[in-house]
Amino acid sequence: MKATYFMGHETFEVRECPIPKAKPGTVVVKNYACGVCGTDVHIYHGEKGSAAVNPPVVLGHEYSGVVTEVGEGVKGLKIGDHVTIDPNIYCGECEYCRNGKKQMCRHMEAVGVTMNGGFEEYSIVPAAQALLLDPNVPLEYGAMSEPLACCLHGIDRAEIKVGDIVCVVGGGAIGLLLVQLARLAGAAKVVLSEPNEARRKVAKELGADLCINPLEDGYYEKFLAFAGGDGADVIIECAGNHAAVESAFKFARRGATILLFSVPKVEATYEVPLFDVYQKELTIKGTFVNPDTHLRAVELINSGRIQIAPIITHTFTLDELPEAIAMQMSAEAIKVIVKA
Ligand code: ZN
Numbered sequence: 024m025k026a027t028y029f030m031g032h033e034t035f036e037v038r039e040c041p042i043p044k045a046k047p048g049t050v051v052v053k054n055y056a057c058g059v060c061g062t063d064v065h066i067y068h069g070e071k072g073s074a075a076v077n078p079p080v081v082l083g084h085e086y087s088g089v090v091t092e093v094g095e096g097v098k099g100l101k102i103g104d105h106v107t108i109d110p111n112i113y114c115g116e117c118e119y120c121r122n123g124k125k126q127m128c129r130h131m132e133a134v135g136v137t138m139n140g141g142f143e144e145y146s147i148v149p150a151a152q153a154l155l156l157d158p159n160v161p162l163e164y165g166a167m168s169e170p171l172a173c174c175l176h177g178i179d180r181a182e183i184k185v186g187d188i189v190c191v192v193g194g195g196a197i198g199l200l201l202v203q204l205a206r207l208a209g210a211a212k213v214v215l216s217e218p219n220e221a222r223r224k225v226a227k228e229l230g231a232d233l234c235i236n237p238l239e240d241g242y243y244e245k246f247l248a249f250a251g252g253d254g255a256d257v258i259i260e261c262a263g264n265h266a267a268v269e270s271a272f273k274f275a276r277r278g279a280t281i282l283l284f285s286v287p288k289v290e291a292t293y294e295v296p297l298f299d300v301y302q303k304e305l306t307i308k309g310t311f312v313n314p315d316t317h318l319r320a321v322e323l324i325n326s327g328r329i330q331i332a333p334i335i336t337h338t339f340t341l342d343e344l345p346e347a348i349a350m351q352m353s354a355e356a357i358k359v360i361v362k363a
Contacts, residue, residue: 025363026143027341028079032069035344036079043147045094050150052106054363056163056338057141058085058170058196059351061263061286066136067348071289074136083141083361084110084134087156087165097150106153107165108141109172109317110134126176126314141166142344144363154317157325163338163360164324164331167200171329172313172320174200174284178208180310181257181282185209190246190255190274193262194222194234196334196358197284201259202231203329214246214255216270217262219354225333237270252276261285268293275299280306334358 026040045051063083066076076082087107090100100106112132113120119127134140134148156165174197183189189210191198194217205213215231217223223234233249235242247254254276260267263285271281299305313320323329337359339347344361351359 024144025341026081026139027344029066029076029082031078033067037342040143042145045092045147047095048097048150049094049147050090050097050100050106050153051092052088052108052146052148052153053091054086054088054141054144054146056087056166056360056362057083057135058166059347059359059361060085060170061351062136064348064352065286074131074133076136080137081139081141081143081146082135083143084108084136085166085169086135086141087162087168088146088363089162090153091145094150100150100153100155105156105158105160105162105165107156107168107321108134108146108148109152109154109313110136110140110169111312111314112149112152124314126312141363142341142361144341154321156321160325163335165321166360167196167331167334167358168317168320168324169313170197171200171323172317173197173310174204175316175319176313177201177259177282177284177310178204179316180308181259181280183208183210183257186211187256188212188214188250188254188276189257189259190214190216190250191231192216192258192260192267192271192274193285194219194226195261197261198222198259199226199229199334199357200329201261201284202226203229205257205259206230207328210257212250214249214274216242216246216274222357225357228333229330237266243273246274250276255279257282259284263287265293272296272299272305275303275305277303278305279303280308282308282310284310335360338362
């Protein structure tokens with residue numbers, strides 16, 4: 024089988040490898056589609072992912088496929104099942120795992136980060152990491168269940184109340200999932216702030232009530248006129264740049280919650296407007312990976328309540344991983360998928 028190994032800083036090597044054999048408690052999956060994540064882009068450029076990467080390793084932690092072999096002792100899966108992979112494996116023993124905060128695990132491993140993942144033809148994963156997809160749902164939608172699960176954790180953290188005004192800053196794949204989740208969470212109005220016109224258009228199709236271009240004159244007045252009062256109750260920043268964080272503070276009304284969703288560079292900083300935090304009683308939160316939200320993500324995809332098709336814009340092959348990563352970084356793409 025073909026496997027595309029990450030060899031370290033900006034280098035991939037396509038290798039011919041034997042198909043893995045199932046071990047007890049694992050399944051072998053014929054990989055079908057794997058999303059290119061912002062984290063893959065960070066790792067490719069030698070930055071940090073969700074966990075430390077030791078090349079050579081096969082990246083790709085947003086993927087789906089079909090079970091081809093079931094290891095001894097596996098109960099809930101059989102050959103032919105369509106599955107999606109929850110990449111994050113927690114130790115279960117550290118103080119965070121034992122205290123309801125598994126995403127803070129001291130010894131987290133992740134399929135496609137610390138162990139071989141989706142950018143190969145077959146993968147072997149612990150059975151507990153494979154979740155059943157409805158066989159009637161296109162398999163590439165399953166590749167979006169991991170980012171959707173991360174968005175669900177973010178939405179949980181944002182604590183949107185029914186009737187809230189929500190502003191999503193950044194209309195990439197994550198922003199477009201969050202727009203949909205904010206609606207499902209009961210927002211009265213959902214605003215998207217995004218400079219790219221094509222992304223604003225997709226957001227409109229996916230249910231954003233107002234899309235504004237933060238590079239256009241008068242965007243803030245337009246936002247205020249639509250939001251009414253002095254801004255949004257919940258602002259979710261998922262653009263990953265300084266200007267986006269700055270605008271998140273600008274969009275916040277008194278008593279608002281600002282959720283910083285994007286994965287920043289390790290050295291990124293931002294000067295917090297302390298008086299606003301004080302006087303407006305702002306709540307600023309972070310969000311990390313997808314603890315216990317993957318099953319809900321799969322339910323949403325299986326049910327068709329979340330639209331995936333308009334978000335996937337480009338498809339590449341395993342030989343084209345550098346091109347896939349370059350495309351994911353470009354303004355042209357929303358979500359890039361690699362088919363194994
Ligand atoms: Zn742990």
